[in-house]
Amino acid sequence: MQFATLLALVGLTSAVKVQDPNPRWPKYxxxxxxxxxxxNNYCSEGEDKDxxxxxxxxxxEGQFKALAQEVLGTHKGIKGxxxxxxxxxxxxxxxxxxxxxxxxxxxxxxxxxxxxxxxxDQYMQL
Numbered sequence: 001m002q003f004a005t006l007l008a009l010v011g012l013t014s015a016v017k018v019q020d021p022n023p024r025w026p027k028y029x030x031x032x033x034x035x036x037x038x039x040n041n042y043c044s045e046g047e048d049k050d051x052x053x054x055x056x057x058x059x060x061e062g063q064f065k066a067l068a069q070e071v072l073g074t075h076k077g078i079k080g081x082x083x084x085x086x087x088x089x090x091x092x093x094x095x096x097x098x099x100x101x102x103x104x105x106x107x108x109x110x111x112x113x114x115x116x117x118x119x120x121d122q123y124m125q126l
Contacts, residue, residue: 038059
């Protein structure tokens with residue numbers, strides 16, 4: 001019976017497919033479920049002067065807020081009006097902490113750090 005349960009679990013876990021990463025993403029993001037979600041849903045890729053993709057992925061303040069809404073809602077239960085109040089109090093400071101050059105965006109690879117900083121929980125599992 002235990003062997004059948006183990007086989008069933010192995011079958012379920014092998015059926016879960018992580019979305020294929022963009023080939024221009026840093027290699028260390030391969031297999032990272034949180035970061036692949038961030039890169040797919042909350043980041044923008046830069047372009048050079050000829051409008052060719054550069055492989056540089058950044059997050060602006062609007063994308064940061066959208067990610068924060070998902071992360072804080074999921075991991076901390078902060079939703080709706082509570083989120084609006086929390087983000088209006090701490091959001092600009094957290095975004096500014098990572099946008100050190102004041103360009104209006106920061107590197108997407110820092111998304112995990114930024115969410116932990118915003119949540120004031122350095123041990124939050126993402």
